[in-house]
Amino acid sequence: MRVAIFASGNGTNFEILAQQFLNQQIPGQLSLLFCDHPQAPVIKRAERLGIAWETFTVKECGNKVAYEQRLVQLLKDYKIDFIILAGYLRVIGSPILDYYPKRIINLHPAYLPEYPGLHSIERALADKKTQTGVTIHYIDAGLDSGPIITQKRVPILPNDTLTTLEARVHACEHQLYPQVVKQLMTAFEKKEQI
Template sequence: MRVAIFASGNGSNFEIFADLFEKKELQGELALLFCDHPDALVVERAKKHRVAVETFTVKAVGGKRIYEEKIAEILKQYKIDFIILAGYLRVIGAPILDNYEGRIVNLHPAYLPEYPGLHSIERAFDDQKKQTGVTVHYIDSGLDSGPIIAQKRVPIFEDDTIESLEARIHACEHKLYPEVVKSILNELIEKGE
């Protein structure tokens, strides 16, 4: 099972997955990082872990459709079987979805269907909710609308700041996401898919 991670920024979730693959706590091989921001910190993290990196922007290749087609071609070249989105801040388009239906998972920092899209933590905080959460789901053509695999609630305390809430959400993500991915990869490998 050859796995690609898509990320756009710092790469804290990438780091966790890279460590788990290296320790053989996740079955398969972390074969590729794709990043849509060539200067993102996650690119350096991937190099440190000796993971192949492909990175380019929509603008650099001439538009969204060409961008998606180029990624789809790269995924074929690397013989990728499964995709983990780890802070990848773009909607996945048809050229990729068509080849990876049911094989792309995403982590969202809210209890979907609450707060889809960007700035989920801030929106829940600003709305003075009592709780938010974390969701792992499959990707479809919508915005954070794919089938939900697992969710966990995270309380919002009266004395919380955005920073303290983000820290608790990230702690929850860093536990839940690897557990879910491990289960999915194990099942796919056992089925020989």
């Protein structure tokens, strides 16, 4: 299995997954990091780990359709079998969804269907909720609406700030996402060998 990770920002989830692929704790080959922000810190992480990376923007391509068509061609060039979204802040469109049905997963920092979209942690805190969570799900054409693979609750404590709550949500992500990716990659590899 040849895997691509899509990320847009700092890349802590990318680095944890990449290290586990490199150490063969997760089966398959991490073949590509794609980033839609040329200055994002995640690119430096990929360079440090020796992972091939590519970056381009919607603006460079002219529009979203051209961007996604270029992205599909890039994924074909790298012979990618499976896509992992790790802080990729764009909605995936039909060119990619059509080419990778049930082969794109996402990590979302909320207990879906609560707080889909951006700023999920901030919104849960502002609404004075007592808990939030982490969801790993397949991608579909909607906004964080694809079939859920697994979820875990994260408590919101009375004295939480955005910083403390984000740290706890990210700690949950860093533990849960590699476990799920390992299970999925193991299952896909077994199917491929049959």
